[in-house]
Amino acid sequence: MKQSIVLYKKIPSDLLQRLEDNFDVRFFDGINETNRAEVLAAIKNADGMIGASVPVRAELLDHAPKLKAISTISVGYDQFDVGDLTQRKIVLMHTPTVLTETTADTVFTLILMTARRALEMAEMVKAGKWTRSIGSDSYGVDVHHKTIGILGMGRIGAALARRAHAGFGMNVLYWNDRPNTQVEKEFNARRCELDELLAQSDFVCITLPYSEQTHKLINAERLAKMKSSAILINGARGKIVDQAALIEALKNGTIRAAGLDVFEVEPLPANSELLQLPDVVALPHIGSATEETRYNMAACAVDNLITALTGEVTENSVNAHLLK
Ligand code: DGY
Numbered sequence: 001m002k003q004s005i006v007l008y009k010k011i012p013s014d015l016l017q018r019l020e021d022n023f024d025v026r027f028f029d030g031i032n033e034t035n036r037a038e039v040l041a042a043i044k045n046a047d048g049m050i051g052a053s054v055p056v057r058a059e060l061l062d063h064a065p066k067l068k069a070i071s072t073i074s075v076g077y078d079q080f081d082v083g084d085l086t087q088r089k090i091v092l093m094h095t096p097t098v099l100t101e102t103t104a105d106t107v108f109t110l111i112l113m114t115a116r117r118a119l120e121m122a123e124m125v126k127a128g129k130w131t132r133s134i135g136s137d138s139y140g141v142d143v144h145h146k147t148i149g150i151l152g153m154g155r156i157g158a159a160l161a162r163r164a165h166a167g168f169g170m171n172v173l174y175w176n177d178r179p180n181t182q183v184e185k186e187f188n189a190r191r192c193e194l195d196e197l198l199a200q201s202d203f204v205c206i207t208l209p210y211s212e213q214t215h216k217l218i219n220a221e222r223l224a225k226m227k228s229s230a231i232l233i234n235g236a237r238g239k240i241v242d243q244a245a246l247i248e249a250l251k252n253g254t255i256r257a258a259g260l261d262v263f264e265v266e267p268l269p270a271n272s273e274l275l276q277l278p279d280v281v282a283l284p285h286i287g288s289a290t291e292e293t294r295y296n297m298a299a300c301a302v303d304n305l306i307t308a309l310t311g312e313v314t315e316n317s318v319n320a321h322l323l324k
Contacts, residue, residue: 004047005025008029009052009073048070061090076094091317099287104160113259117138145169148160148164148173151205151207152209164187173196198225203230206233210240214237216241218241220242220248232258234262235261246258247273247277257280266284266285304317
């Protein structure tokens with residue numbers, strides 16, 4: 001008899017077929033108040049779950065006594081309590097490699113959009129307000145040969161450092177719990193203390209995972225340590241930045257601008273004060289959202305679940321090493 005799984009995100013049909021070849025699949029288009037009772041009934045018999053963008057915590061897991069594996073279609077796993085999953089002997093799989101380059105592209109998009117005021121200028125043209133050559137009050141600032149400070153030096157941080165160094169001749173600083181000798185050698189990156197990075201960088205880019213340690217890491221005090229000409233870019237998780245403090249810092253001119261793909265609450269409420277500020281570029285969490293990368297993430301997650309339920313896990317697991 002096939003094992004049962006719950007799929008809680010739409011995936012391409014060939015990948016669904018691959019799941020169905022291996023498992024009995026119950027599909028739900030997300031997990032919400034409307035389908036919650038049905039989901040709870042389905043996970044009662046589920047050996048595995050696969051999906052994304054929904055918190056999967058004790059209140060759900062308590063209804064899933066047979067669950068052995070969860071495969072998230074994301075690199076981030078802040079939707080899960082890894083300690084709790086490990087105690088329940090549930091292996092958590094994720095997609096750490098396939099989205100690296102695309103997410104670094106998104107971060108660089110935000111750097112260019114904020115520095116060159118590309119959104120503001122494009123909106124001005126679209127509104128039919130380009131009536132004469134632009135004046136100095138519309139100028140942006142250079143990106144090339146400036147200093148980029150990268151918080152976190154994992155895969156995405158390193159892909160960003162490569163773009164900054166090789167493409168834009170930038171000076172690269174980074175803050176990370178351990179040295180990354182490869183980026184130091186290849187991109188001339190220099191590891192430094194957070195305060196030094198904040199004080200020297202023209203672009204402060206967050207590529208850290210969200211955790212208790214990184215919760216509101218960028219607060220009022222740290223924003224005050226940045227140059228008034230500096231730009232903050234967050235392509236990681238919204239809760240790493242104290243959003244209220246960021247709004248104040250932008251209003252007071254403590255920093256120049258912010259490029260944000262992630263927010264404390266997502267979707268960002270339409271009445272958020274952030275959206276009133278001209279120096280903010282806000283994207284709807286599109287870090288990995290290209291056709292190719294989202295397909296590759298779903299394919300990786302499908303393979304991860306098949307391996308976790310039928311084979312031996314050797315990669316892409318968050319907690320398999322703790323379960324041995
Ligand atoms: C990830 O994979 O973690 C991206 O942020 C999408 O959620």
